[in-house]
Amino acid sequence: MGVAALFFYLFATICVASAFMVIASRNPVHSVLFLILCFFNAAGLFMLTGAEFLALILIVVYVGAVAVLFLFVVMMLDVDFAELRDGFLQYMPIGAVIGIILAVELILVLGGLSFDPEIAARAVQPIPDLAEVSNIQAIGDLLYTKYIFFFQLCGLILLVAMIGAIVLTLSHRPDVRRQNIADQVARDPNDVELRSVKPGEGI
Amino acid sequence: MQTFEFAQLAIVGPELLLAVGAMALLMLGVFIGETSTRIVTGLSVALLAIAGLWLIWDPASGSAFNGAVLMDPFALLMKILVIIGSAAAIAMSVNFAKEENFDRFEYPILVILATVGMLIMVSANDLITLYLGLEMQALALYVIAAINRDSLRSTEAGLKYFVLGALSSGMLLYGMSLIYGFTGHTNFAGIAEAMTAERSLGLVFGIVFVLAGIAFKISAVPFHMWTPDVYEGAPTPVTAFFSAAPKIAAMAMLVRVVYGAFEPAVADWQQIITFIAIASMGLGAFAAIGQTNIKRLMAYSSIANMGFALVGLAAGSQEGVSGVVLYMIIYMAMTLGTFACILAMRRTDGMVEDITDLSGLSRSNPMMALALTIFMFSLAGIPPLAGFWAKYFVFLAAIQSELYILSVIGVLASVVGAFYYIRIVKIMWFDDGEPAFVPMAGELKVVGTIAAVFTLFYVFVAGPLSTVATAAARTFF
Numbered sequence: 237m238g239v240a241a242l243f244f245y246l247f248a249t250i251c252v253a254s255a256f257m258v259i260a261s262r263n264p265v266h267s268v269l270f271l272i273l274c275f276f277n278a279a280g281l282f283m284l285t286g287a288e289f290l291a292l293i294l295i296v297v298y299v300g301a302v303a304v305l306f307l308f309v310v311m312m313l314d315v316d317f318a319e320l321r322d323g324f325l326q327y328m329p330i331g332a333v334i335g336i337i338l339a340v341e342l343i344l345v346l347g348g349l350s351f352d353p354e355i356a357a358r359a360v361q362p363i364p365d366l367a368e369v370s371n372i373q374a375i376g377d378l379l380y381t382k383y384i385f386f387f388q389l390c391g392l393i394l395l396v397a398m399i400g401a402i403v404l405t406l407s408h409r410p411d412v413r414r415q416n417i418a419d420q421v422a423r424d425p426n427d428v429e430l431r432s433v434k435p436g437e438g439i
Numbered sequence: 440m441q442t443f444e445f446a447q448l449a450i451v452g453p454e455l456l457l458a459v460g461a462m463a464l465l466m467l468g469v470f471i472g473e474t475s476t477r478i479v480t481g482l483s484v485a486l487l488a489i490a491g492l493w494l495i496w497d498p499a500s501g502s503a504f505n506g507a508v509l510m511d512p513f514a515l516l517m518k519i520l521v522i523i524g525s526a527a528a529i530a531m532s533v534n535f536a537k538e539e540n541f542d543r544f545e546y547p548i549l550v551i552l553a554t555v556g557m558l559i560m561v562s563a564n565d566l567i568t569l570y571l572g573l574e575m576q577a578l579a580l581y582v583i584a585a586i587n588r589d590s591l592r593s594t595e596a597g598l599k600y601f602v603l604g605a606l607s608s609g610m611l612l613y614g615m616s617l618i619y620g621f622t623g624h625t626n627f628a629g630i631a632e633a634m635t636a637e638r639s640l641g642l643v644f645g646i647v648f649v650l651a652g653i654a655f656k657i658s659a660v661p662f663h664m665w666t667p668d669v670y671e672g673a674p675t676p677v678t679a680f681f682s683a684a685p686k687i688a689a690m691a692m693l694v695r696v697v698y699g700a701f702e703p704a705v706a707d708w709q710q711i712i713t714f715i716a717i718a719s720m721g722l723g724a725f726a727a728i729g730q731t732n733i734k735r736l737m738a739y740s741s742i743a744n745m746g747f748a749l750v751g752l753a754a755g756s757q758e759g760v761s762g763v764v765l766y767m768i769i770y771m772a773m774t775l776g777t778f779a780c781i782l783a784m785r786r787t788d789g790m791v792e793d794i795t796d797l798s799g800l801s802r803s804n805p806m807m808a809l810a811l812t813i814f815m816f817s818l819a820g821i822p823p824l825a826g827f828w829a830k831y832f833v834f835l836a837a838i839q840s841e842l843y844i845l846s847v848i849g850v851l852a853s854v855v856g857a858f859y860y861i862r863i864v865k866i867m868w869f870d871d872g873e874p875a876f877v878p879m880a881g882e883l884k885v886v887g888t889i890a891a892v893f894t895l896f897y898v899f900v901a902g903p904l905s906t907v908a909t910a911a912a913r914t915f916f
Contacts, residue, residue, distance in 0.1 A: 344641045385504040389571045392458055396552050396575060400582035403545045
C-alpha cells in the first residue's frame with residue numbers, strides 16, 4: 237500500500253462524503269459548495285489514474301462554469317427549499333426500492349468479472365500505452381476520427397437545447413427597460429448630473 | 440489511427456440537408472422577426488419534401504462512420520414515412536397558428552431538428568448513435584410540448600414529458616452500460632456477435648432496461664403514463680405530430696435493436712415484447728372507454744395501436760416485421776387523418792375538444808363526418824378499410840409463430856376498442872346537433888382527404904405496399 241493508494245482512499249472518501257452532503261445539507265448554497273468539493277476530489281481520482289487532461293477539464297468546465305452557474309441560480313431564485321423537502325419521507329419507501337435495484341445493478345457491473353471472466357478479453361478498443369501518446373492525443377485520435385459523427389451530433393443537440401431555452405423563456409415585453417449600449421456610449425458627459433449618495437439613505 | 444472519408448457523408452445526406460436547412464431557416468426567422476412564421480413554415484415543408492424526394496430518387500445504401508450509421512431498405516422506408524409524418528404535421532399547424540396567435544417560427548424548425556433525430560434513430564447501428572438520435576428528438580419534443588408557454592396545461596405537459604423522458608433515458612443508459620460492459624461493444628453487429636456465446640445475467644438485465652427505455656418512447660404499457668396528459672395538454676398540432684412521426688421512428692428503432700443487436704437472445708426479448716403488447720392492447724382498449732376529451736381518447740388509442748404493432752414484433756418472423764412496417768404505414772395515415780378532423784373542430788369562439796361537440800356533425804358538415812367515420816371504422820378494424828388489413832397481417836404473423844394466446848387477447852382487445860370508436864360515429868350521425876364548426880382550413884382538407892382516400896381504397900394499393908414492406912423486412916433475415 238503506497239502513497240497512491242493512500243491518496244486514492246483520501247480522494248474517494250471525501251468525494252463520497254461531500255456527495256452525500258450535497259443532498260443532505262439544509263442550505264442550498266452549501267450544497268453547491270459541497271458539489272464543488274466533490275468535483276475537485278473526482279479530479280484528483282482522474283489524476284491518480286493518469287488522465288490529467290480529463291482532470292483539468294473537469295475542474296475548468298464543471299467547477300469553473302457549471303457549478304458557478306448553479307451558485308448564481310441558487311442565489312438568484314427565491315426557492316423555498318425547506319418546503320420542497322417536505323414530501324421527502326413520503327417517497328422514502330419507493331426511493332429505497334429504486335436504490336436497492338440500482339445497488340444490485342452496480343454489483344452486477346462491478347462484479348461482472350466474476351460472473352463472466354471473458355469480458356476483459358472482449359474489449360474492442362484497448363487503452364493506448366500512456367508512454368506513447370499523451371492524454372490529449374489519445375482523446376483527439378478517437379473523438380475527431382472514429383467518433384466525429386457523434387461529436388457533431390452532440391453539437392446539434394446543444395443547438396436544440398439552446399433554441400429550446402430561448403423559445404421557452406425569452407419574451408419581448410414592451411414594459412421592460414433594456415440596456416441600449418449605443419445610447420450609453422453616445423451620452424454627453426456635460427448632461428450627466430453627479431450626486432454623492434450617503435450610505436443607507438438613497439437619493 | 441482512423442481516417443475520415445467524405446464519401447461517407449452520402450449515407451447521412453438527407454440528415455445533413457435537414458440540419459443545415461434548419462439552421463438557415465433559424466437565421467431567416469430571427470432576422471425577419473415574429474412575422475416570419477408563415478414563410479418559415481412553408482419553407483420547412485419544402486425542405487422536408489426535398490429531403491424525402493432525395494431519399495426516394497437517390498437512396499444511398501451501406502454503412503458509414505465505422506458502422507455507426509446504417510442505410511438499408513428498412514431504414515429507407517421508415518425514413519420516408521417519418522418525413523411524410525413530420526411534413527404533414529407542420530402543414531396542419533398553419534391555420535391553427537393564425538387563429539390562436541401561435542406565432543412561433545421556432546415550431547417548424549424544432550420539428551425539423553426532431554426529424555433529424557428521428558432519421559438518425561431509424562438508421563442507428565450503434566448504441567451511441569441510438570442514444571444521441573433519441574435525445575435529439577426527445578429534447579426537441581419536450582420543448583414543443585411546452586411551446587404554448589402562457590398556457591398552464593401546455594407547460595405542465597412539457598414538464599411532465601421532460602421528467603418522465605429523462606427517467607426513461609436514464610433507464611436506457613443503464614441498460615446500454617450493462618450491455619457494453621458485458622459484450623465489450625457498442626456496435627449492434629458486435630453485440631450480436633458477443634451474444635451468441637452464452638448469455639450472462641447482466642446482459643439480460645441490460646436487455647430489459649434498454650427495452651423499457653424504448654417502450655417509454657412508443658408509449659407502451661407500463662410506461663405509458665405520460666401519454667394522455669401530454670396529448671391533452673400540448674397544442675393540437677403538436678399532438679398530431681407526436682402521434683405520428685416519433686412513434687414510427689421509435690418503433691423502427693425498436694425493430695432494429697431487437698433484430699440487429701439482440702437477435703441471438705430472441706427468447707428473452709420475445710417474452711418482454713409479448714407482455715408489453717398484451718398490456719398495451721388491454722389498457723388502451725379499456726381506459727379509452729370513459730374518456731370525454733377526444734385528444735385523450737386518441738392517446739389511449741395510440742397506446743392500443745402500439746400494442747397491436749408489437750404483436751407483429753413478438754412473432755419474431757419476417758412476416759411479423761413486415762406486418763409491423765405495414766401497421767405503422769396505415770397507423771400514420773389513420774392518425775394524421777383523424778387529427779386533421781380534430782384540428783377542424785373549431786367554432787367561432789375557439790377550439791373545442793369534447794367528443795360530444797361532434798354531435799350532429801353529419802348534418803352541419805357531412806364531408807368531415809364521412810372522413811372521420813372512415814377513420815374511426817378503420818381504427819376499429821372493420822374490413823375492407825386499411826385498419827383491418829393492418830391488424831390482419833400482425834395477427835396472421837403471430838398465429839404463424841404459434842402465439843395463439845397473444846392473438847386471441849389481441850382480437851378481444853380490438854373488439855373492446857371498436858366500442859369507443861363506433862360510439863364517436865354514433866354521436867356524429869345520430870345525436871342531436873351542436874352548433875356547426877367553422878369551415879375546414881385548406882391544408883386540413885388536403886391532409887384529411889388524402890388520408891381518407893388511402894384508408895378507404897387501401898385494397899387497391901395493398902399489393903405494392905406489401906411488396907415494399909416485405910423487402911424492408913427482408914433486411915433482417
